[in-house]
Amino acid sequence: MRSIPEIGTTFPIIGNAHQLKTKSGEFFNQIVELTTEYYTLPLFKIWIGTIPFVILFHHETVESILNNPIHMEKAYAYTFLHPWLGTGLLTSTGKKWRQRRKMLTPTFHFSILTDFMEVMNEQSEILVEKLQNKAGKEVFDCYPYVTLCALDIICETAMGKKIYAQSNYESEYVKCVYKMSDIVSRRQRLPWYWPDLLYYSIGDGKEHDKMLKVLHSFTQKVIKERAENISNSESDSETDLKKRRAFLDMLLKTTDEEGNSMSHQDIQEEVDTFMFEGHDTTAASMNWILHLVGSHPEVQRKVHQELDEVFGTSDRPVNTEDLKKMRYLECVIKEGLRLYPSVPFFGRTICQDTTIRGFKVLKGSNIIIVTYALHRDPRYFPEPEEFKPERFLPQNSIGRPAYAYVPFSAGLRNCIGQRFALMEEKVVLSSVFRRFTVEACQKHEELHPVGELILRPEKGIWIKLEMRTK
Template identity: 70%
Template sequence: MAVVVGSYSFLFVSTFVAALTYITYQLLSSYLHKWFAMKPVPGPEGTYLFLGDALMFKPKAGEFFRQIVEFTQEFRDLPLFKIWVGPVPFVALFHAETVEKILSNPVHLDKSFAYKFLHPWLGTGLLTSTGQKWRQRRKILTPTFHFSILTDFLLVMNEQAEILVEKLEKKAGKGSFNCFSDVTLCALDIICETAMGKKIHAQSDSESEYVKSVYRMSDIVSLRQRRPWFWPDFIYYYFGQGKEHDSTLKVLHSFTQKVIQERSESMSYGETGSDTNQGQKKRQAFLDMLLKTTDEDGNRLSHQDIQEEVDTFMFEGHDTTAAAMN
């Protein structure tokens, strides 16, 4: 009996080792193939196997962005350059003619590996989805951005812009200052009211838990993206920011879940739109339209589907707009 058990144990261990060896070989072969295939593409010096250029990346998001801008200056006479983030190569395109090749091609819809770290926060909404799901969501969401609907949001934009101007006037004439935070809070107020029909008063209360959590989550995700040693979950939760990531995520999701639930209940009682001045029609927020939207089969979107898109537009809608305005 002992001999039979020993034989099974030996067979199991042998099979496990063989499978592990095969997987390792395949991964290593794939990595080395990429390494040599990418070798002709210019990039910064000091790239290490497996770690890539990660050791030279600045820890803060703003500093890292400026670092990438410096690389575009260094390689400005070339069509592109590469950086390795751990075992994953990224090609940076910064000339209009090279960017056009990608943006004008409907084939390139798959998102890069780095988007994986946004999934806990944004799910697989319009920003992070791909393939058939992306096409379906795009088709569903496009009508919600009709010009007639966007016109209704102009009042919100003007109200928040006036608050921004008042804040900037207090700083004007007293020397140079960084307006990035002021503009970003304004964009956050606008997207929150237009997307969810909810005022969060970010410009007057930048210390609110939700506002701080939006900023913190952005920093946490972007830092993990450029530190490949924290990509494995078990390492991230034992030695990285895994616990802070989850606690911050809980604040963000609890807020949007509560708003979705409240709006859904209001609509069931026949109430729609955001509160406006008396005598004016009620504006419909992005969330209101999602709650009414049906897919190709005539089915309503689930609350999970809606949350994916609301969280996506809350993040994507204020972050990119704020960067452009700044």
């Protein structure tokens, strides 16, 4: 049995932390560079504090973990999300996770997701109106526009609450969502902030709790209001509830096999999780795709051609039949997620001693799966840095290992909302490309991807728009 190769020099208490970059963008680039340097190895190990982190970035090693029901527990770093998200679907484990996943799965059935298309179309139309003011004018950063659109969509579909983020980007709730993500990410990579005593005395502890109060107060208020509306048939008719049904409404009515309903605390965990996972991820993906398509005129021509075939000259909203016909746009989205996966790495805890490709990995070790590097394996993605949507045409996907491409994770703990995300991206992106021609105004080397909880461009996505003539 071989020992796992270790990177650099380790010291007591801090491990390799002294060698790791502290800025998020630099830390992410350092990990990616290590996966390139040690590509011929099946895995390697770094120590952050007293915890060993085993780095995986080949499909063979990734599958051995994600496809194993024993290693279901999330990595230690996820505990820093507990104050915000509790132990909802993202962070829970064991019996609670299995029970919660079973209860929530029906709420993501395709027939229910189609009810949300009205919201997606409405918010996409608002986005298009905002972008029309930029068309034919100066270069601008589209990142905040697309992100606020995604936030409006998730707020209304998850909570049934309009927050008008696209019109009120100074919203306190909007600011706190972003600030909280940054605070958590920073703590995860700096082990001297892991103990609460140090975190609250010299770290971001006080700011963390300030953000937490705003976020929880908002969702608590919304849950209380929706619960009262559902129980009061006079204030909300059954027809109105069906028309604007939200995930929250379904959670308030959900019961397990024994007839037990979810408490308001249980529901808040899941609503906060939807808000965290369900807007920044899709927003990042759509922004990267706008850059990629705007950098490849031939791809954009094919996107326009497909959309013209589906919609003609009509400005009608997107429907479910349209979604099925957007085959090339789906390839574009998948290739965008290959190059710039919204979650650039994620982690698990090894729950019993195991062997990976002849290396012994001890119970308690943390596994970090580097999606960004996994998706650039030249064995399955020749010319891995090139943007080629045709890779995902059915005939070109034959023989590609399932675990070589995991933008939504894989195995039992795959992302429950991946169909929702793909639907949203098709609706929003098709709305934009039906109206505009996009020109990217940054070179590849100017993007500087920052890998925190979400993979973002350091300085936004700068584009120029022109109205399409039909």
